[in-house]
Amino acid sequence: MVIATLGEVIADYRLRMALTPARVAVMAGITEAQYLGLEHGTAWPGSAAVQAVIDALRIPHTIRSHFQPADSPLDRSLSQILHGYDIPALIVDSEWRTVEANCFAQRLLPGCFTPGWSLPRWILHSNEARERLANWQQAAECIADLVREELAAGLDNPELRALDRAARRYCSDSDPRTHPASHLLSWRTETGPHPATACLVSVPTGRPDLRQVTLIPRGTQPDHPLLETKHNQPWDGPLLIDLLRCGVCGLLLTGGGAPVTYHCATGCLPDFPAAALDARVAKEVVPRVFGPDECRQMAIAQESLTADGFGMALNAPVTAKHALDQWKRSMTATQRRGILTSAVRSITVYGATDCDDWKRSALRYAWRDLI
Known part of the structure; x- marks a missing residue:
C-alpha cells in the first residue's frame, strides 16, 4: 500500500486501532475539528499537535521519517x-x-x-x-x-x-x-x-x-471546437485569442487595436502583429491537421456527401500545401478558428526584443489529440 500524505497515514493508523476522530483528538489534546483538518489535509494545527497525534497513534519512526516537519525547507x-x-x-x-x-x-x-x-x-x-x-x-x-x-x-x-x-x-x-x-x-x-x-x-x-x-x-475556447456549421456563431475576433500564453508570466495574451496586435497585460513581451503571427502559426498547424491520411479521408467523405446531394462551401484539400493555400485565400475566420482550436490547446510565446523581431520569438505548442 502506497500512502502519499500524512493525512492518509494517520487515517490508516486510526482505522487500524479502531478509533474515532473524536477519540484521537482527546488522546492528542486537540479539538476534533483540528484533527479532521489534519487528516483531510485542509488545516495544520501546529507542530506540537501533529506530534501528539503521531504519538497517540503509535506511528513507527520508519513511517514518520517520510514526512518533513513544519517549517523545514522544501525538499x-x-x-x-x-x-x-x-x-x-x-x-x-x-x-x-x-x-x-x-x-x-x-x-x-x-x-x-x-x-x-x-x-x-x-x-x-x-x-x-x-x-x-x-x-x-x-x-x-x-x-x-x-x-x-x-x-x-x-x-x-x-x-x-x-x-x-x-x-x-x-x-x-x-x-x-x-x-x-x-x-x-x-x-x-x-x-x-x-x-x-x-x-x-x-x-x-x-x-x-x-x-x-x-x-x-x-480562456473561452470550447473543449471540442467544430469547423463552421450553420449552428455556429461566426468568429470575428483575433484568431489566436485564448490560445497564446506569455512565456514570462504565464498569462494569456490579449488582442486588439488597429492594426490588431497580441500583447501581455503585464508588459513582459512586446506587441506582436496579429496577421504575421497568425500566418506563422498556420504554417505549423495546418500541415498537422491536413496530413495525407486526413486529406484522403476528407476526400472520401466529400464524395459521399456529394453523391447524396449535399454541397460543400469549401472543397476538401488534397494536400497540406493545398490546405494552406485555402487558409490564405478561401477560408473564413470561423473555419480558421475551428482548425486552430481543434488542433492546439495553447501556444506559449517566448521573448523578442521588439515588434519587428517577432520571427525570432520562440513558440511552444501544446497539441490536442486529433481524432
Missing part, C-alpha cells in the same frame, strides 16, 4: 516540480506567507518572493491589487471565505485573525458562496478583454503544513 523534488511549471505557482505556509515561488509567479506578482509576502494580504491591503484586478471585490470576498473556512477548521493563529478582521471591512459576513480553490482572478489590461487565471489551491505531497497556489490561464 529538492518538490522544488523541482514547482520550478518545472510553465505557469505561475508558489508554495505558501499555514499563514499564506510565501515559502518559494517560480519565475512565472515572480513575474506576475513581483513582490511575491519577498519574505512575509502573502496573496491574501496583497489582495486585501495593496492598492496595486485594486488597480490590477478587474474583479477585486470578488477576489476579496473569496479571501474572506478562505480565512473563515480555515478558522472554522481550527487553524487559529494571529495572522489568520488579522486577515479575517481586514476582510470584514470589505466583505459581507454571509456564508461562503464560492470555494477559493476555483476562483478566477481577472487581470486588468488597457486594451482587449481581461485575461483571467483560475486560482487552484492544493496540498503538496508529504507537506500538509504547506499549500501550493497555482494560477492557471483561463
Whole structure:
C-alpha cells in the first residue's frame, strides 16, 4: 500500500486501532475539528499537535521519517516540480506567507518572493491589487471565505485573525458562496478583454503544513471546437485569442487595436502583429491537421456527401500545401478558428526584443489529440 500524505497515514493508523476522530483528538489534546483538518489535509494545527497525534497513534519512526516537519525547507523534488511549471505557482505556509515561488509567479506578482509576502494580504491591503484586478471585490470576498473556512477548521493563529478582521471591512459576513480553490482572478489590461487565471489551491505531497497556489490561464475556447456549421456563431475576433500564453508570466495574451496586435497585460513581451503571427502559426498547424491520411479521408467523405446531394462551401484539400493555400485565400475566420482550436490547446510565446523581431520569438505548442 502506497500512502502519499500524512493525512492518509494517520487515517490508516486510526482505522487500524479502531478509533474515532473524536477519540484521537482527546488522546492528542486537540479539538476534533483540528484533527479532521489534519487528516483531510485542509488545516495544520501546529507542530506540537501533529506530534501528539503521531504519538497517540503509535506511528513507527520508519513511517514518520517520510514526512518533513513544519517549517523545514522544501525538499529538492518538490522544488523541482514547482520550478518545472510553465505557469505561475508558489508554495505558501499555514499563514499564506510565501515559502518559494517560480519565475512565472515572480513575474506576475513581483513582490511575491519577498519574505512575509502573502496573496491574501496583497489582495486585501495593496492598492496595486485594486488597480490590477478587474474583479477585486470578488477576489476579496473569496479571501474572506478562505480565512473563515480555515478558522472554522481550527487553524487559529494571529495572522489568520488579522486577515479575517481586514476582510470584514470589505466583505459581507454571509456564508461562503464560492470555494477559493476555483476562483478566477481577472487581470486588468488597457486594451482587449481581461485575461483571467483560475486560482487552484492544493496540498503538496508529504507537506500538509504547506499549500501550493497555482494560477492557471483561463480562456473561452470550447473543449471540442467544430469547423463552421450553420449552428455556429461566426468568429470575428483575433484568431489566436485564448490560445497564446506569455512565456514570462504565464498569462494569456490579449488582442486588439488597429492594426490588431497580441500583447501581455503585464508588459513582459512586446506587441506582436496579429496577421504575421497568425500566418506563422498556420504554417505549423495546418500541415498537422491536413496530413495525407486526413486529406484522403476528407476526400472520401466529400464524395459521399456529394453523391447524396449535399454541397460543400469549401472543397476538401488534397494536400497540406493545398490546405494552406485555402487558409490564405478561401477560408473564413470561423473555419480558421475551428482548425486552430481543434488542433492546439495553447501556444506559449517566448521573448523578442521588439515588434519587428517577432520571427525570432520562440513558440511552444501544446497539441490536442486529433481524432
